[in-house]
Amino acid sequence: MGRKNKARLVPEQDRRILGGICICQLTVVLSIVSLVYLTVAVYLPSHRAFISGLDPVPFTCKTIYTGLPASSCSWASCGEWCLTKTSGLCPQINVMVRRNGSTLRLEGCRTESRVSCPPANPAALRRINCNVDEACGAISGVFNCSLGHCANMSEIYQCHNATGDGPTIDSDKDNMKLNGFFECHKSRCTKIRRPFSCDRYCPRVTTQGVNVMIMHGDTVHTAWCKRAFATSTDEGEEDDEAKVWEPQDGVLMANCQTVMRSEGGSTEASTSTAGYSTGGTTITGTDCVNGTLIPPDKLPKPSVNFTTLWAAYDASLDNPVDPEGARVPSENFLVINPYIRLYINLEGCVNTLRGECLQFLDTHGRDGRNQTAASRYPCFYRTITPEERIGWRRRPKNNVTTTEESTTLGVTSASPPTSTVRTTPAAPTTPATLASSDGKYAYARFDLAQTQKELVIAAAVPSALFVVSAVALLACTRGVRVGDDAKMRCTLCRTGSGSSPVHEPEEEGAGAGRRGAAGRRQQ
Known part of the structure; x- marks a missing residue:
């Protein structure tokens, strides 16, 4: 005699009812999570933007100094992911704020x-490994070397007074002694000890x-x-x-x-x-x-x-x-703040995780070193009072040098080819003491209209989904009942002629079959 099939204790439920309840519950949970996340990502930043007191009309900023500390990142102009402390890249950009010309x-x-x-980009130069046999047997020019790996600076710079005045090293035999700047002719490299200068190769x-x-x-x-x-x-x-x-x-x-x-x-x-x-x-x-x-x-x-x-x-x-x-006018007459920190936005960070801070450093971080043009761009600063606006043009000249471009590159034997940045404040001389002490900073991005638009969308969409789903779940508590057979039925779903709940035909057939089987067992 075969094994008897036991009757199911819990009948199969209506998938439409179960699916609707699950979707509403999921929407409620996701809406609550979104509201919590958007509090940090949108609501609080929007509140800070509305009370920031920044002038919606942009001023002009010019980068004065850009630092990239390898350790101890006390502040950063741009950080990836606002929910964590800035790590990795730590750009510190200080700018001069002035009126528009x-x-x-x-x-x-x-x-x-x-x-x-x-x-010119010295980092893009191909480095020759003089530790390989005869790799540096025919080199010529001014080279920047480190442990036998040398880059030919003569490819991108025209160096002046770069005459070797130190010991001469055979690059084929004593290649590990190649550290610093050298004037090389074939395999004979003479160390350059005195400072010298280089110019970029530029058209006339x-x-x-x-x-x-x-x-x-x-x-x-x-x-x-x-x-x-x-x-x-x-x-x-x-x-x-x-x-x-x-x-x-x-x-x-x-x-x-x-x-x-x-x-x-x-x-x-x-x-x-x-x-x-x-x-x-x-x-x-x-x-x-x-x-x-x-x-x-x-x-x-x-x-x-x-x-x-x-x-x-x-x-x-x-x-x-x-x-x-x-x-x-002269740029000196337009200066509002000669040295102040620059942040990418009011939060000083972005959440795109697309390397946006590296792009920001590339477009806003050129500070005039190597005698190139400093970055200049619109920025936002606190609203200037009418008293501060009067007499700007007739101010006495300060000590800020405003020339941006030059092609001379100062090089010393103890440092990579860099030059004195000409666009520097006169005093004080260290970034720590030069930073503004009034707690006001400059910002590269600030748009109240866009902020208001994002706030409305971020508040309306999850709130509407939460309310609709919560109302739907509340309706389910009133309109869905569990019968004696442990099956959920919609009490609001009535037929057009009667007042009894709608029952599925196969379910009634199954119930009749069970009653017939019970009668046969009694006989």
């Missing part, structure tokens, strides 16, 4: 050109037939133009445009954050890394400062190298294009 518009321009001299800038030179990062824009107009930087007169230059005044030089060229009503922006058409007739520069006039005979013809050009620009800063200092 003038908008410079040059008309009737022709023979436009652009010359760029991007920063044309000075023949041009009367305007606009600096933009590590790029020089040249043209011959008929006239120049500039807006005022005085409070309340930002839209007041006036003529500031004509060709007979001399060669006009200025430093602008962006440069655009327009022709036939179309405008194309120029950056230090993107090219553009050279057929424009109007050149427009934004945030232009340090406008100056240089006598034509002070510039060599027909071209000049970057080092000479920067030296001539520095020497002419005492001859401004606007003696009153209202249009294309």
